[in-house]
Amino acid sequence: MAARLAKLLVGVALTALVLYWSHPAQILDAVRAAEWRWLGLAVALVFVDRTLMAMRWIDLLVALAPGTRPPLGAVLRVFFVSSFVSNFVPSVGADLYRAYALSRHDVHLAESTASVLMDRALGVLSVVLLAAAALPFAAVKGRGELLAMLGVMGAVCLIAAAVVFSEKAAGAVRRVAGLIPIALLHRVTAALTEAVRAYAHHHAAVVRVLALSVAVQVFRVLQAWCLGRGLGIELPLATYFAFIPLIVFIMQIPITPNGLGTTQLAFERFFVPQGAAAPNVFALSVLFLALGILGSLPGGVIYAFDRRPAVKARP
Secondary structure, X not given: OHHHHHHHHHHHHHHHHHHHHHOHHHHHHHHHOOOHHHXXXXXXXXXXXXXXXXXXXXXXXXXXXXOOOOOHHHHHHHHHHHHHHOOOOOHHHHHHHHHHHHHOOOXXXXXXXXXXXXXXXXXXXXXXXXXXXXXXXXXXXXXXXHHHXXXXXXXXXXHHHHHHHOHHHHHHHHHHXXXXXXXXXXXXXXXXXXXXXXXXXXXXXXXXXXXXXHHHHHHHHXXXXXXXXXXXXXXXXXXXHHHHHHHHHHXXXXXXXXXXXXXXXXXXXXXXXXXOOHHHHHHHHHHHHHHHHHHHHHHHHXXXXXXXXXXXXXX
């Protein structure tokens, strides 16, 4: 509880700091002058990306043990409720909830966790691919910083890919875990590694999910661009393609609940040096965060009205 409260306070403090830098009165002026048709288009796009996100996770369940895949309705409930939960906890908390909730439908916990890990890993790879493809066409400041971020993220993706597709890499992970004298850690590492390695036999599904992940990032860029146009931010679309995937990644770092504060800081850090007005950028960051909350509301409705009996998780 104390850790959750501390993260919330950090998020509020960061938001307040960026708000102070951006001048609250000017932010209100930017919102009042917004073109609401552009904002409405952004709202429509958010439901498209949520649909694609659900589709990619459903595709990843192909690696579950035969006969254990839950009905589509149950999978969709788990996905949308976990999306709603993400509004109140850091992203890793929502991931843990999704993995546990799926395991309550007669799915091994290691397999449900592996599906969530693969979903995240392919999401990060899609960020790297899209931002790297856009960067040569975007006349932006701070290119070296962006390249460094993409390099680190790309290295993480390569390590994850090695664990999935190379038994030697997976064995190295197990050996490193074996150096820590905790029996439970050894069992968890072995089970998770085996579950993740199952995706080495499902190349087509992995490629489809990667393509869906790239599509999700494209729609998120378009959402931010529409919001920016509505707020009078006149930056090229290529700039959004270079920045928004990285901002989405920063939002998912488990520092604050739902990226509160880190979202505002990332938008300010990337967009203001390009010549965008700080008040408009702050308004953009808040509206972009609000879009995610709006897209998760169906999960809140499901959570509020679902009266299905609880099922014991399968270890």
